Amino acid sequence: MAWNLSFAVTGRYHRSVLYSSVIHERFRRPRFRGELPDPDAQFEDVNPLCGDRVRMALTFGNGGIAQARFLGDSCAICTAAADILAEMVHGRAFSEAEKIGVSDLLSRLEADIRPSRIKCVTLPLQVLKGALGQVGSRT
Amino acid sequence: MAWNLSFAVTGRYHRSVLYSSVIHERFRRPRFRGELPDPDAQFEDVNPLCGDRVRMALTFGNGGIAQARFLGDSCAICTAAADILAEMVHGRAFSEAEKIGVSDLLSRLEADIRPSRIKCVTLPLQVLKGALGQVGSRT
Amino acid sequence: MSLALQTRPDFPILERRVNGRPLIYLDSAASSQKPRQVIEAVKLYYERSHANVHRSIHTLGEEATALLETARDSVKEFIGAEHREEIVFTRGTTDAINLVAQAVGRAFAPGDEVIVTEMEHHSNLIPWQILARDRSVKLKAVPIVAEGFLDLDAFDRLFTERTRLVALTHVSNVLGTINPVGKIVARCRRAGSLVLVDGAQAVPHLSVNVARLAPDFYVFSGHKMLGPTGIGVLYGRREVLEGLEPAWGGGEMIKEVWLDRAQWNELPWRFEPGTPPIAPAVGLGAAVEYLGKLGMERVLAHEQELTRLCLDRLGALEEVTLYGPRNPEIKGAVVAFNVKGWHPHDGAALLDQDGIAVRAGHHCAMPLMRKLGIVGTLRASFSVFNTPEEIEVLARSVANLKFQL
């Protein structure tokens, strides 16, 4: 994988693209933020660039994820990504949840994420995979 | 002490100045090179820039240096400096020998020594001082 | 003429526009910009004089060596060291601290103690943690109190007979606190402990005189003081360096080598294994000359004025929390702050839209962040070319953040 240099030439951005309304909305009013009492799996990790910490908690049922919640004092992009991700896996089969990639998240965020912030998107995904890794040991 | 930058601006030198006839002569036909059997003091050291090794051997008498000889597989400048130095201290009082400085040697060498080679001149001097440092323990 | 007016034409990067706005660079504490004089010195070095140093008999090699060693002399003068042997070129502050930790630490015994502070940059913390791990050395931290000052009573209590070294920053890169280094050095000297001062944030801002301050080690980075990246300085008191065994080896630092052993070279080269960062050192020499010509008293006065203005303007905004001392006279050229409702990263990204470059995050001081109970801050920091107008733009942009909530 090569480093994305695309923007480095012009360095031009438009404020409009910086934070999409999706990010804005999800950051201000996240729908899946919160504690999940007695989760079947949970995982947390840290963004090495900023020290932001995100935790994802899941309950299982019907061969899939019954409920998903996240916690974390993180930036708008990371919060929005975590919130959308929790929504995407909530009530889904494990096999579907496992297939979610960065590009899926990026398209749902409806914003160009600059390379310096891409970790803010991948962190929640990484945390989800960590939690899903505990499936084997639980079921 | 500051580093000598004088030449760095022009970088111009004349072949004539590189090796004076004194250096040439002393390098080709050193007068004080050789072993000194049963010396009263001897010392050797190494030029960290090139690994060249010089040894100076002295015999004492009459409150001074009776004989001086040097050995060393070294470059023209270093050999000439060692030879001249041995000559300068040969038959001299300790107090006089101790006063010899780099500038004395440089003026006897009759050449501009470039900063990169100054160690070739100071090494024999350093070795002499080392040998003289043994005077106390001998007399 | 104001310092900013005088110096701005020297900084080519100030011609840049960011997001259509003129660049307002307020991140010099992370890394400063470079004046033309420094950029040109590096360029000319490569175009005219480059060769490897110290062992060359040829003209270019001699020039390169003279340029490198002249840079060392300039640095020596700039920080008021007594001897050129005391100036060791390193890759940066971090590199210098690791060098000291590994060289000095070799002689530490299990149970020996090293004292740091709660406001250290990770670079002045992790090397000591690694030493603690490798040699069972005990690591203690001086707590901070009030607006961000060291608790000197606690320091006295932490200090024991086993204290072998104290490592502290001269100026905090977050709070801006200027620590009472002279006092602490004297205390350590009396008690027979070594002391290392991290001057990364001090040398670009204050007039530092190491002979007067008299620490055992004083370290800083070229890239934070208008110099190139890839170069830093370890000042070590001569008596201390003379007694120190090197921890790293290679060419240059030896006098004679056998397969199974080696004899070390003289100071300062004993601590400079391998081909040095020649061009960066030459550039640092140019930076030091540049700062010297401006005069560090003028630099200090200018940056204090900017700091005062920034504290005033941001302090007047209800939604802003400031960190560190409020008096610019006891503070480096940094102002750390947070804006209610905004994670620092988002704040920085939004300010960038206005062409303003500020730092956001933990500033490599996570333990301090934890102590302050926050994940991070925004941080504006100043250099010779910054203007009061730029601070006003910053304050307006910060004030506008609330309308974007």
Add this chain to the structure above:
Amino acid sequence: MSLALQTRPDFPILERRVNGRPLIYLDSAASSQKPRQVIEAVKLYYERSHANVHRSIHTLGEEATALLETARDSVKEFIGAEHREEIVFTRGTTDAINLVAQAVGRAFAPGDEVIVTEMEHHSNLIPWQILARDRSVKLKAVPIVAEGFLDLDAFDRLFTERTRLVALTHVSNVLGTINPVGKIVARCRRAGSLVLVDGAQAVPHLSVNVARLAPDFYVFSGHKMLGPTGIGVLYGRREVLEGLEPAWGGGEMIKEVWLDRAQWNELPWRFEPGTPPIAPAVGLGAAVEYLGKLGMERVLAHEQELTRLCLDRLGALEEVTLYGPRNPEIKGAVVAFNVKGWHPHDGAALLDQDGIAVRAGHHCAMPLMRKLGIVGTLRASFSVFNTPEEIEVLARSVANLKFQL
């Protein structure tokens, strides 16, 4: 068009005159000259994009980060590594070897063995001596035979169950010998020993593919391959780096930090504490691009031709002694020699009078000099811009030395 004709206009330093003569630079093995493309890349970086990397949210910080990381990708491609995590930026070869010695060496027990060779540069010897001193590790050296080849039978005998690491040079900086690194790597892999290859003299001259060669560590310097000073590379196999505890600490290399402990960052940053040499890395990226465009096959062919000519011309002089293999096809771009009646330093000083820059001395290989029974040699070494005519001038000047006796 010949490679030299094509490339000479790119090297500004070739316009220099030395002692009134056009510069003939035959000291690239010590440090190469830099093409305009590299000098410009460094300059433009400072004029347009400089800021600190990795933690910046602002535009300049992002650009600087992208430029640094793109340079990493270019280096990765150039040496055929599989993963970008395997490319660790260091200050140079020496720095990289110290990094490995200290990180790997932490896990060595007293009595464990490290094997080097008699032809190593001090940089690939002293770090292992220091490890031997600090951890009671045993250090052995593979002898050389004949014109300067490794004694592979002796290597087999030296290799024991306690052999934890073998460190050897790919190409000798004195003899020019190209060692059978593939064979030795395979041998080490079978026996479970680590192997570090010093590629400082190989990467500028040969087409190196680390994935095919498959050593655990491969190290080299930017300044010897048309790049800036102050930058080098440690290639480490991912599996090996992943299992390695860092020996040096600081900013950048951590993920999370408490006062008493820290969690390491991901590869490759785990091994890059502190602000990296950003501009030198950007310049190295440009150098690698430059060499890549020329094509290393062409570079090799060109330098072999010069080596062949030099061996021929100098070999024809009665007063000249040559060292190392006589076949340029199994030799790097270096020719070491002595002239009867002249100490190498005097020889170099006299050649400098003719504008010719050659190296003189022990070339940081004192044990090899001792083995050869000499104090030093002269050494001519070649790069892309050297011409056959320059070699002819060298040979004439060397022939003239006898008239100055």
